[in-house]
Each structure stands twice: as C-alpha cells, then as structure tokens.
Amino acid sequence: MSSRSSGQAQGHGKTKPARLRLKSRLGKYRIEARLMEGTYSNVYRAFDTIEGHRVALKIPHPHLADEAFLDGFRKEARLGSRIHHPHILSLKDASIIDEHFVMAYPLGTESLSDRLSRRISSASLEVIIEHCLEGLAELHQHRIIHCDIKPENFIIFPGPTVKLADFGIARLAARTIKASGSGTLGYMAPEQAMGKPSFRSDVFAMGLLLYKMLTGHVPEYPFKWPPPEHARLRRKAHPAFIALIRKALEPEPRRRFADGLALHRAYMNLPTAALL
Structure with a gap:
C-alpha cells in the first residue's frame, strides 16, 4: 500500500463508513492518516509502535462486517501471505484488533x-x-x-x-x-x-x-x-x-x-x- 492515494472516496449504500480517528491507537498501531476510502474498506497509514516503522492498514468497514463479508478478507489475507516475490505486495500481518479485522502491509511511497x-x-x-x-x-x-x-x-x-x-x-x-x-x-x-x-x-x-x-x-x-x-x-x-x-x-x-x-x-x- 502507498503513503499517497489517488482513489476517490466511495460509500456503500446510504451508510457512511466509520473512520478511525487520527492519532488514535489500534493495538500497537498509531493511526496517522487515511490514505483511501473504498467501497468495502479503508486504508490508513499507521506507525507500528513496537517495530518502529510505518505500515499501511487495510480495515473492512465495520457496518459490513458479517461473517460472509469477512470471509472474503480472510481469503485475501491467505492469498497475500502465501506469495513472496519482489514485485508482489506481501501481507505482513492479519489479526482482529478491538473488533476490527486488520491487514498490515508494507507502506510504499x-x-x-x-x-x-x-x-x-x-x-x-x-x-x-x-x-x-x-x-x-x-x-x-x-x-x-x-x-x-x-x-x-x-x-x-x-x-x-x-x-x-x-x-x-x-x-x-x-x-x-x-x-x-x-x-x-x-x-x-x-x-x-x-x-x-x-x-x-x-x-x-x-x-x-x-x-x-x-x-x-x-x-x-x-x-x-x-x-x-x-x-x-x-x-x-x-x-x-x-x-x-x-x-x-x-x-x-x-x-x-x-x-x-x-x-x-x-x-x-x-x-x-x-x-x-
């Protein structure tokens, strides 16, 4: 994921997706900026306070997060973790933090x-x-x-x-x-x-x-x-x-x-x- 994004904000139906507050904490991550708001998820720039570097966090919208919906993100996490190649963005971590499904990726420019x-x-x-x-x-x-x-x-x-x-x-x-x-x-x-x-x-x-x-x-x-x-x-x-x-x-x-x-x-x- 990148530190800049040209994606346009999109909603889903009439429900406005919830956003994490800047400077708030999500487990070991400190939220610094929202990079992209998509139909199904938000992407944030965050600082890993334990490992000491910045990452991109992809987080599905909570109002959509039923089991069937989250199953798609679990599949994405499994796909992203099984490939290790210089030109594929590999998943660093996927976990449930404070009831959020969080996928962490290296942060590009x-x-x-x-x-x-x-x-x-x-x-x-x-x-x-x-x-x-x-x-x-x-x-x-x-x-x-x-x-x-x-x-x-x-x-x-x-x-x-x-x-x-x-x-x-x-x-x-x-x-x-x-x-x-x-x-x-x-x-x-x-x-x-x-x-x-x-x-x-x-x-x-x-x-x-x-x-x-x-x-x-x-x-x-x-x-x-x-x-x-x-x-x-x-x-x-x-x-x-x-x-x-x-x-x-x-x-x-x-x-x-x-x-x-x-x-x-x-x-x-x-x-x-x-x-x-």
Missing part, C-alpha cells in the same frame, strides 16, 4: 496512478513496465487471477520497485470461476464484464495499463484497433512492443496471450528496446 500524473523518463518507465509484468506473471504462476489490474493496484517503493497489490476480488483458478463482473470499469476485459474472468482477462487489463502508461489514454469499448492516441504510441514504442500490446488487447480472449507468464516472456524476448 505512492501508487502507479499517482506516479503517472507526473513526467516519467523512458528509463524509469521501462523499469516500471518490467516490474508490473513480472508481478502479474508471478501471480499467475500461483494460479491466481487478480481481476482488478489497474494503476491504483501497483504500489511504488524506493528504487523504484513496483509491487502488485490488492487481492480483494482475486479468484483462484483451481475451480470453475463464476463472477459477477467484479473489477474496475475502464480496465475490465469484455468477458470479465460478463462474469467470466480468466488469466486472459488480466492480460487484457495489463494491455490497457501499458497503453495508458505510454499514451496517457485508456482505450474504450469496443476496443477497435488503432485506439485514440495511437500516433503517440508509435512515437514512444518500438513496433514489436506495439504488436505485443495489440495482441494483449484483442477483444477475443483466445487471440491474446494465455496468461501473464506468456505476456512477460514475450516482453523479455522483444528483439530490441521496448521504448524509443
């Missing part, structure tokens, strides 16, 4: 969404792209479909190092997947919007993110090629990289890369530098 609001050099952008692709590949290696690939869910740490975060609606691919169109409009593959997410849906979302990183524009339905700002894409990216992005953005899932591993492998095997 900002989200990729924040970073994209400022100019990025080609060298830095290449690093960010490689880290994003590697994170998705690792997640798919563990047979997990993220279902919500977007700039807000990549957290930047000093280096820069980019980590893929937020497994809140991730689906394990070990069983038949039936979703309800969960995800973020604007970064959702057509079949995912119909409730049929797959590894190829994450590939499509990553293709949209790559296009956004290079042009500042997110292609929209019906995703006809070439999308707007294609001329800008051609000025910034090698033709082989453009062909890779186009394949990731095929509206027909069978024509895309099979998963994040295949996408990452294709990127690493580009015959020349990805960016001009």
Whole structure:
C-alpha cells in the first residue's frame, strides 16, 4: 500500500463508513492518516509502535462486517501471505484488533496512478513496465487471477520497485470461476464484464495499463484497433512492443496471450528496446 492515494472516496449504500480517528491507537498501531476510502474498506497509514516503522492498514468497514463479508478478507489475507516475490505486495500481518479485522502491509511511497500524473523518463518507465509484468506473471504462476489490474493496484517503493497489490476480488483458478463482473470499469476485459474472468482477462487489463502508461489514454469499448492516441504510441514504442500490446488487447480472449507468464516472456524476448 502507498503513503499517497489517488482513489476517490466511495460509500456503500446510504451508510457512511466509520473512520478511525487520527492519532488514535489500534493495538500497537498509531493511526496517522487515511490514505483511501473504498467501497468495502479503508486504508490508513499507521506507525507500528513496537517495530518502529510505518505500515499501511487495510480495515473492512465495520457496518459490513458479517461473517460472509469477512470471509472474503480472510481469503485475501491467505492469498497475500502465501506469495513472496519482489514485485508482489506481501501481507505482513492479519489479526482482529478491538473488533476490527486488520491487514498490515508494507507502506510504499505512492501508487502507479499517482506516479503517472507526473513526467516519467523512458528509463524509469521501462523499469516500471518490467516490474508490473513480472508481478502479474508471478501471480499467475500461483494460479491466481487478480481481476482488478489497474494503476491504483501497483504500489511504488524506493528504487523504484513496483509491487502488485490488492487481492480483494482475486479468484483462484483451481475451480470453475463464476463472477459477477467484479473489477474496475475502464480496465475490465469484455468477458470479465460478463462474469467470466480468466488469466486472459488480466492480460487484457495489463494491455490497457501499458497503453495508458505510454499514451496517457485508456482505450474504450469496443476496443477497435488503432485506439485514440495511437500516433503517440508509435512515437514512444518500438513496433514489436506495439504488436505485443495489440495482441494483449484483442477483444477475443483466445487471440491474446494465455496468461501473464506468456505476456512477460514475450516482453523479455522483444528483439530490441521496448521504448524509443
């Protein structure tokens, strides 16, 4: 999680989510700032008074916290704790504190969404792209479909190092997947919007993110090629990289890369530098 957030505050129904007071204590954590208010949870910056460093705390809204709802967060905690990789945001701890379900994560400097609001050099952008692709590949290696690939869910740490975060609606691919169109409009593959997410849906979302990183524009339905700002894409990216992005953005899932591993492998095997 990051110390800055570009996410907009959202409520759930007509009930306004309760917030923790700044400077209040939650177990060993001292609440310093609210980073994001989402539909289902808040994210806070907090100081760990025992270990002596800052963390991000993700806390489900209490008014939604029945057993069925919390079971989803327990699954998220289990997913986040089983993967240890430089480009996956691993869970530090999950526990019940003062009747709150609390998940603690390392605190980054900002989200990729924040970073994209400022100019990025080609060298830095290449690093960010490689880290994003590697994170998705690792997640798919563990047979997990993220279902919500977007700039807000990549957290930047000093280096820069980019980590893929937020497994809140991730689906394990070990069983038949039936979703309800969960995800973020604007970064959702057509079949995912119909409730049929797959590894190829994450590939499509990553293709949209790559296009956004290079042009500042997110292609929209019906995703006809070439999308707007294609001329800008051609000025910034090698033709082989453009062909890779186009394949990731095929509206027909069978024509895309099979998963994040295949996408990452294709990127690493580009015959020349990805960016001009």
